[in-house]
Amino acid sequence: MMHKQAIIVGGGPAGLAAALRLREKGIEDILILEREKMLGGILRQCIHDGFGLTRFGESLSGPEYAQRFIDKVQEAGIECITDCTVLDISSDKIVTAASRNQGLLQIRADAVLLTMGCRERTRGALATPGTRPAGVYTAGVAQNYVNLQNIMVGHEVVILGSGDIGLIMARRMTLEGAHVKGVYEVQSYPNGLPRNIQQCLNDYNIPLHLSHTVVEIKGRERLTSVVVAACDERFRPIPGTEEEIPCDTLILSVGLIPENELSLAAGVNLDPRTRGAFVDENCQTEVPGIFAAGNVLHVHDLVDFVSLEAEALADNVAEYLKVGSLPACGLEVKAGANVGHVIPQRISGTRDFTLSLRVRQPLNGVSVVVRQGDQVILRRKMRKALPAEMIQLPIKAAKLTDNVDMEVYVE
Amino acid sequence: MKNSDIIIIGGGVVGSAIARELTRYKLSVTVLEKESDVCTQTSGRNTGMLHAGFLYKTGSLKAQCCVEGNKEFDRVARELDVPFKRTGKLIVGFTEEHRQRLLTMLERGKANGVEGMELIDRARMDEIDPSAGGNFAIYCPASGILDPFTYTIALAENAVKNGAEYHLYTKVTGAEVLEDGRHLLHTTKGDFTCRWVINSAGLQSAEISAMLGIPGYVIQPIKGEYFVLDKKAGAFAKIPVYPAPTERNTFDTHATPTVDGNVLVGPNSFKVEDGEDYSVSQSGMDGLQESGARMFKHMNREFYIRTFAGARPKRIDPETGEIQDFLIECRDEVPGVINLVGIESPGLTSSLPIARRVVRMIGERETLIPNPSFDPIRKGIKRFHEATREEQAALIAADPDYGEIVCRCETITRAEIREAIHNPLGVCTVNGIKVRTRASMGRCQGGYCETRITAMIREELGKAVTDVRLTNGDSTMFTGYVKGGAQA
Numbered sequence: 001m002m003h004k005q006a007i008i009v010g011g012g013p014a015g016l017a018a019a020l021r022l023r024e025k026g027i028e029d030i031l032i033l034e035r036e037k038m039l040g041g042i043l044r045q046c047i048h049d050g051f052g053l054t055r056f057g058e059s060l061s062g063p064e065y066a067q068r069f070i071d072k073v074q075e076a077g078i079e080c081i082t083d084c085t086v087l088d089i090s091s092d093k094i095v096t097a098a099s100r101n102q103g104l105l106q107i108r109a110d111a112v113l114l115t116m117g118c119r120e121r122t123r124g125a126l127a128t129p130g131t132r133p134a135g136v137y138t139a140g141v142a143q144n145y146v147n148l149q150n151i152m153v154g155h156e157v158v159i160l161g162s163g164d165i166g167l168i169m170a171r172r173m174t175l176e177g178a179h180v181k182g183v184y185e186v187q188s189y190p191n192g193l194p195r196n197i198q199q200c201l202n203d204y205n206i207p208l209h210l211s212h213t214v215v216e217i218k219g220r221e222r223l224t225s226v227v228v229a230a231c232d233e234r235f236r237p238i239p240g241t242e243e244e245i246p247c248d249t250l251i252l253s254v255g256l257i258p259e260n261e262l263s264l265a266a267g268v269n270l271d272p273r274t275r276g277a278f279v280d281e282n283c284q285t286e287v288p289g290i291f292a293a294g295n296v297l298h299v300h301d302l303v304d305f306v307s308l309e310a311e312a313l314a315d316n317v318a319e320y321l322k323v324g325s326l327p328a329c330g331l332e333v334k335a336g337a338n339v340g341h342v343i344p345q346r347i348s349g350t351r352d353f354t355l356s357l358r359v360r361q362p363l364n365g366v367s368v369v370v371r372q373g374d375q376v377i378l379r380r381k382m383r384k385a386l387p388a389e390m391i392q393l394p395i396k397a398a399k400l401t402d403n404v405d406m407e408v409y410v411e
Numbered sequence: 412m413k414n415s416d417i418i419i420i421g422g423g424v425v426g427s428a429i430a431r432e433l434t435r436y437k438l439s440v441t442v443l444e445k446e447s448d449v450c451t452q453t454s455g456r457n458t459g460m461l462h463a464g465f466l467y468k469t470g471s472l473k474a475q476c477c478v479e480g481n482k483e484f485d486r487v488a489r490e491l492d493v494p495f496k497r498t499g500k501l502i503v504g505f506t507e508e509h510r511q512r513l514l515t516m517l518e519r520g521k522a523n524g525v526e527g528m529e530l531i532d533r534a535r536m537d538e539i540d541p542s543a544g545g546n547f548a549i550y551c552p553a554s555g556i557l558d559p560f561t562y563t564i565a566l567a568e569n570a571v572k573n574g575a576e577y578h579l580y581t582k583v584t585g586a587e588v589l590e591d592g593r594h595l596l597h598t599t600k601g602d603f604t605c606r607w608v609i610n611s612a613g614l615q616s617a618e619i620s621a622m623l624g625i626p627g628y629v630i631q632p633i634k635g636e637y638f639v640l641d642k643k644a645g646a647f648a649k650i651p652v653y654p655a656p657t658e659r660n661t662f663d664t665h666a667t668p669t670v671d672g673n674v675l676v677g678p679n680s681f682k683v684e685d686g687e688d689y690s691v692s693q694s695g696m697d698g699l700q701e702s703g704a705r706m707f708k709h710m711n712r713e714f715y716i717r718t719f720a721g722a723r724p725k726r727i728d729p730e731t732g733e734i735q736d737f738l739i740e741c742r743d744e745v746p747g748v749i750n751l752v753g754i755e756s757p758g759l760t761s762s763l764p765i766a767r768r769v770v771r772m773i774g775e776r777e778t779l780i781p782n783p784s785f786d787p788i789r790k791g792i793k794r795f796h797e798a799t800r801e802e803q804a805a806l807i808a809a810d811p812d813y814g815e816i817v818c819r820c821e822t823i824t825r826a827e828i829r830e831a832i833h834n835p836l837g838v839c840t841v842n843g844i845k846v847r848t849r850a851s852m853g854r855c856q857g858g859y860c861e862t863r864i865t866a867m868i869r870e871e872l873g874k875a876v877t878d879v880r881l882t883n884g885d886s887t888m889f890t891g892y893v894k895g896g897a898q899a
């Protein structure tokens with residue numbers, strides 16, 4: 001059986017950044033498996049700008065951002081197989097993949113890096129009532145048609161959900177001459193980044209209706225209208241507030257789900273809050289030698305953070321490959337008051353790491369507190385904390401003890 | 412004008428079974444289907460159960476055809492390459508009243524010729540399926556699950572292979588009898604003539620019956636809504652679990668594993684005016700969540716991947732409203748017409764027995780000459796994900812399209828989708844590809860593969876973007892190109 005030191009599953013931003021850093025750390029025997037014909041992942045269809053402000057200090061389009069990594073991966077001569085879908089990863093790290101050109105591959109790896117990204121939540125998962133006509137698209141699917149295939153999906157558009165891709169598509173469809181009638185968000189606050197609300201909706205006079213949802217989809221063949229309604233604080237439609245909006249297109253931007261089908265096959269346990277793997281401070285899952293970073297681990301707001309997380313992961317993988325193991329992480333990191341989730345979920349208490357978290361609801365004038373027992377490790381004051389924005393905190397080993405669980409909360 | 416010996420109106424599972432059985436004889440057979448495919452209505456919108464036949468009145472056509480169809484289905488599934496599992500079924504009860512109804516059902520099952528039914532206790536239930544609710548149950552080993560899409564498609568494809576002709580998007584709008592006794596049918600795709608007309612129009616069977624000169628039948632559509640649950644829930648569902656029948660001898664919400672590993676929860680059941688309104692309602696979904704959880708302990712929101720609805724075309728007594736048996740008739744005063752009205756559940760299980768009864772009626776009126784080249788065997792598309800690793804390697808080596816996974820959730824390859832696009836019936840909708848391959852039936856519901864499938868439909872069939880359709884009628888997916896996109 002073929003053997004590799006490190007197999008990277010997915011050649012999107014996380015996989016590319018991890019591959020480059022692994023090579024920098026002296027790991028030679030790396031293989032990237034990518035199911036698309038080209039590297040770059042979802043960035044290929046994100047033709048808007050705003051990528052790279054943190055990582056490169058300049059504003060790039062998605063393809064430009066990806067190309068910076070792709071060029072370096074190619075310069076470094078890192079082996080990639082595109083058009084190659086991983087079918088299975090076993091807990092003893094045998095990766096099985098189907099490839100057009102290379103047939104059925106079975107490769108044993110010392111380390112497997114899970115960088116598969118995420119998928120979109122669908123109408124089926126929402127169980128939105130009504131018919132099933134043509135013209136109902138998730139935002140990413142609509143973006144693929146419009147940006148990669150030059151195909152217009154419709155003209156009279158309603159958008160459900162205020163996730164970033166939905167906001168980006170509101171602007172994109174408007175620029176292509178469509179009439180975006182409004183964005184409806186069931187929560188009382190937007191799910192997308194403030195800059196996207198401004199640049200994609202406000203700048204184009206597209207109304208955002210908070211605490212509203214689509215309660216019925218109509219049309220037997222092509223979509224003819226949707227019925228929207230105001231919702232109470234428990235997201236239940238308020239009778240009498242229904243309004244029927246004629247449209248031929250409904251775009252859904254109602255959440256992203258880490259794509260962990262392969263992780264489950266490998267025996268990796270998932271955190272129900274992130275829907276990604278439970279990981280330690282090394283981004284190692286509960287299966288030794290299997291690591292995860294990027295949107296497959298937890299959904300990020302900015303690709304820059306995906307790259308940074310993957311680079312940190314690669315540092316740890318390099319150590320794992322050289323030493324054969326990583327320090328045990330016996331301490332739990334708990335998500336306390338107002339915190340939706342934390343990454344990592346386990347730490348050693350002996351090393352620096354980056355703590356990532358999201359708040360449950362918009363908060364003003366708060367402090368994020370990280371503590372071990374009575375000991376406050378870090379207190380970060382924030383004028384504003386939004387669920388749409390990931391919070392990252394560098395934690396220094398010098399302040400930690402190695403025998404008390406950690407708690408993270410917002411007060 | 413197209414002339415045939417026989418025209419079948421309606422290409423559902425029953426119409427297609429009749430077409431297939433008629434091609435055993437030297438007859439020209441034409442099927443007229445008003446929709447884009449053969450299983451977009453009742454035949455594709457059901458639980459996919461191979462019923463055993465214990466629910467129906469002893470001696471009724473429903474009971475006879477169902478028991479007959481059940482017993483032969485292992486062979487039928489092999490002949491037609493239809494995914495099928497004889498899982499058995501549990502019909503569970505909680506109360507003494509339930510126990511009495513279950514015992515009545517057990518007796519009726521025995522009288523109908525259903526074999527192997529027995530009343531079992533909770534301990535036996537736990538051995539069979541610990542996820543099932545209830546305190547005791549009837550276990551019926553004869554029941555099974557099948558893929559209703561593939562079965563309907565397989566019957567139609569086998570009919571086509573043996574010489575039948577299918578006309579899709581062809582709705583019958585009028586009928587007359589010519590001087591020579593032949594029938595002239597007006598359709599949305601021109602006129603057709605034939606010696607025999609078979610009405611297998613399902614929800615429209617009363618309407619078509621009247622058009623053919625037999626008025627007076629009434630079809631009451633009974634709608635049912637369903638949830639489709641993720642295969643992760645399917646891991647907990649080993650066997651269909653039904654509640655004890657209601658006082659009216661019908662079943663409330665049940666949980667049924669599909670042959671592909673998902674779970675269907677439903678249907679509820681209510682009268683509707685318009686049987687082709689397949690919308691689902693919030694109240695219906697709320698009710699299914701609640702009643703489904705009683706039958707299936709893992710009925711959980713996080714497992715939802717889709718909802719759908721179907722309608723059973725029940726023939727009712729116009730006076731009393733009472734539900735009637737299947738009707739299969741050939742009246743002397745209306746020669747050359749075989750009339751099927753009210754073919755509802757268990758129509759899927761009964762389709763071939765019904766078809767044989769239709770053939771017999773024709774054979775009683777004219778001599779049927781066997782077709783020596785009839786071949787009962789139909790092979791489906793070779794499924795990559797069901798193959799062993801060695802077979803998979805061989806498939807890719809022989810055809811690189813098997814190495815390109817188009818649908819990641821269900822592991823469907825480009826080769827399978829290509830074959831589905833060039834299907835024998837000439838179906839070219841996105842939904843048609845879906846039901847032939849399972850591509851986009853998984854948890855991402857086409858999020859990954861739909862953009863690839865529509866591109867393949869355009870490439871393989873040379874279709875314009877504005878000509879790609881999701882399913883029936885004018886369900887166009889796209890309105891055109893982006894600015895300057897047509898030139899790009």
